[in-house]
Amino acid sequence: MTTPIPELRRSRTESIAVAEAPYVLSLDEGTTSARAALYNERGERIAMHSVAFDCFYPHPGWVEQDAVAIWNAQLSAARTVLEQAGIPADAVAACGITNQRETTVVWDRTTGIPVSPAIVWQCRRTADFCGELKASSNASMIEDRTGLIIDAYFSGSKIHWILENVPGVRARAQYGDILFGNIDTWLIWNLTGGRVHVTDFTNASRTMLMNLETGEWDDDLLRIFDIPRAMLPSIVPSSGRVGFIGANVLGAEIPISGIAGDQQAALAGQACFRPGLSKNTYGTGCFALTHAGTKRPKSTNKLLATRAASLDLTGQFAVEGSVFIAGAAVQWLRDSLGIITTAAESEALAASIPDTGGVHMVPAFVGLGAPHWDMNARGLIYGLTRASGRAQIVRAALESIAFQSRELIDAMEADSGEPITELRVDGGAAVNNFLMQFQADILGKPVVRPMDVETTALGAAYLAGIAEGVWSGADEVESFWRVERRFEPVMSHAERASRLDAWKNAVARSKG
Numbered sequence: 001m002t003t004p005i006p007e008l009r010r011s012r013t014e015s016i017a018v019a020e021a022p023y024v025l026s027l028d029e030g031t032t033s034a035r036a037a038l039y040n041e042r043g044e045r046i047a048m049h050s051v052a053f054d055c056f057y058p059h060p061g062w063v064e065q066d067a068v069a070i071w072n073a074q075l076s077a078a079r080t081v082l083e084q085a086g087i088p089a090d091a092v093a094a095c096g097i098t099n100q101r102e103t104t105v106v107w108d109r110t111t112g113i114p115v116s117p118a119i120v121w122q123c124r125r126t127a128d129f130c131g132e133l134k135a136s137s138n139a140s141m142i143e144d145r146t147g148l149i150i151d152a153y154f155s156g157s158k159i160h161w162i163l164e165n166v167p168g169v170r171a172r173a174q175y176g177d178i179l180f181g182n183i184d185t186w187l188i189w190n191l192t193g194g195r196v197h198v199t200d201f202t203n204a205s206r207t208m209l210m211n212l213e214t215g216e217w218d219d220d221l222l223r224i225f226d227i228p229r230a231m232l233p234s235i236v237p238s239s240g241r242v243g244f245i246g247a248n249v250l251g252a253e254i255p256i257s258g259i260a261g262d263q264q265a266a267l268a269g270q271a272c273f274r275p276g277l278s279k280n281t282y283g284t285g286c287f288a289l290t291h292a293g294t295k296r297p298k299s300t301n302k303l304l305a306t307r308a309a310s311l312d313l314t315g316q317f318a319v320e321g322s323v324f325i326a327g328a329a330v331q332w333l334r335d336s337l338g339i340i341t342t343a344a345e346s347e348a349l350a351a352s353i354p355d356t357g358g359v360h361m362v363p364a365f366v367g368l369g370a371p372h373w374d375m376n377a378r379g380l381i382y383g384l385t386r387a388s389g390r391a392q393i394v395r396a397a398l399e400s401i402a403f404q405s406r407e408l409i410d411a412m413e414a415d416s417g418e419p420i421t422e423l424r425v426d427g428g429a430a431v432n433n434f435l436m437q438f439q440a441d442i443l444g445k446p447v448v449r450p451m452d453v454e455t456t457a458l459g460a461a462y463l464a465g466i467a468e469g470v471w472s473g474a475d476e477v478e479s480f481w482r483v484e485r486r487f488e489p490v491m492s493h494a495e496r497a498s499r500l501d502a503w504k505n506a507v508a509r510s511k512g
Contacts, residue, residue, distance in 0.1 A: 022093035024465040025082075025254065027074055028457035029099045029183050030262065031055070031120065031284040032331075034074035036081040037457040038092075041470060043480035045452055047085035051077045056117065061124035061366060064117035067105045070183065071190050078250060089252035094468035095191075095245060096258030096460030098265035099183035100284075101206045104158035106169065106231070107186070109179050112194060116166050118183075119158040122285075122324060122366045126157035127375040133157075138224050145221060147205070147212040147296070147305030149373050153322070155182060156208035156225045163227065176230035182206070184259050185233045188242065191256065196243035199233045200259035201315070205307040210235065212305060213296055215315060238264070238309035239463040258464030260309040262456045263287040267318060268309045268463060269455030270424045271481040273474040278412070278420050280405055281456065282429035285369075286326035288408040290416065292317040301411035302371040309463055311474065319415060321370040321408030325379075326401045327429045329363035333397055339390040347434045350395035358383040360506035361396040368511070371411045376512025383506070401429065402439040403503040409443060422446040426455040433487075441491035442499065451482040 028035040037048040051073040056064045102121035107114045134150045163170040185199045204210040211218040238260045244253040270279040275293035308316040364377040430453045440447040462477045
């Protein structure tokens with residue numbers, strides 16, 4: 001069922017001294033790379049390997065990936081991390097999987113070949129279709145049942161687009177010859193040799209096809225999006241055995257026992273298993289989540305209600321705010337403008353000047369997410385003068401991440417009626433000390449960074465390890481959480497208010 005693996009480039013491995021078995025393997029498939037990580041019984045990461053892959057932009061606003069390349073990258077990362085750590089596959093007690101959410105793959109059940117490129121979560125090709133849904137009589141019902149805002153972000157409209165635009169696919173999908181999955185489902189299907197076609201509640205809640213209350217595919221939503229039920233995976237809890245990685249894949253059968261979308265996995269990795277605990281992940285996008293417990297939340301501030309990772313069939317919920325472009329803005333400065341050579345360079349460059357000199361960057365490359373939800377907004381760099389240079393632009397890009405996150409936290413506090421006392425942070429950009437300090441300043445709240453910022457992979461490992469008895473439950477993994485650094489706000493209230501007003505002005509200029 002798998003495709004031969006080409007020579008892969010741009011790989012990175014980190015490892016430390018090997019500890020005692022049992023081990024838990026985490027497969028963390030993100031928007032720009034596939035990573036594999038190994039954890040010991042104390043929840044310590046002993047090795048991680050990363051393999052990058054490409055995004056493609058065939059038209060303005062379109063974002064695609066090669067699903068086979070994603071599978072090859074993830075398989076290569078998993079094999080390499082075991083090899084470099086010197087851990088045999090039969091010493092691995094469980095595997096957890098976490099993934100970029102909403103990215104849509106549709107493939108042939110018999111051949112395993114995708115019928116089209118994967119449509120990435122950032123892709124805006126279905127914006128017009130979503131606009132029609134927003135204007136229809138079904139709009140309020142869709143948003144009420146899913147907890148989501150109608151937007152091209154989610155999987156439902158992407159599946160609809162493939163069925164409408166790839167010849168012959170719709171007719172075959174009616175009979176189950178064509179399968180759909182987000183990246184979790186695609187990886188599990190390949191890892192199990194095509195024997196298991198499942199997703200979990202967290203990923204299913206991001207399709208706009210699942211009834212958030214019942215946790216089941218909704219017939220009315222399937223009718224509106226004109227999607228056959230036969231192509232959909234079964235929905236399972238986030239923690240629990242669903243199948244085995246084939247022995248031919250990694251060298252021994254390994255139970256697949258944890259599944260969660262990347263942001264819900266990060267919530268678990270930050271040990272946020274109880275209502276009121278919050279985290280913000282700084283990756284390609286930026287995602288703030290607050291655990292809401294067993295009662296479904298309803299937002300009045302354009303945030304999303306979504307499923308949190310559950311250890312059993314009991315529904316767990318979260319409130320989420322999504323920023324579409326965060327770390328991707330820094331990547332754009334590096335790859336498209338060439339004004340920095342590495343993402344890490346941005347920290348020193350931003351800190352080399354006292355402020356941006358009035359420059360603001362609004363990275364609305366694919367529209368604006370929460371709390372604006374403007375599909376037609378576009379990016380801008382505003383306030384340029386002859387004195388502006390690369391340092392000002394780089395600092396404005398980093399500040400934009402913090403400003404957008406502040407908007408999410410404000411909306412969360414307004415929804416809950418309770419102040420968030422501190423923000424737990426993770427993700428690649430969380431290692432940027434300038435950004436974290438500015439985030440604390442613009443929030444006026446402490447920002448807390450854990451010892452391991454790769455909490456997405458860690459959360460998937462926790463879910464799998466709990467299912468297989470490596471850990472006893474949420475209480476035990478909560479005890480593993482440790483603070484690496486706490487950033488306290490030092491900015492004055494007056495300066496904070498002035499900067500926020502300037503940011504809001506720039507955002508207003510970017511809107512469609």
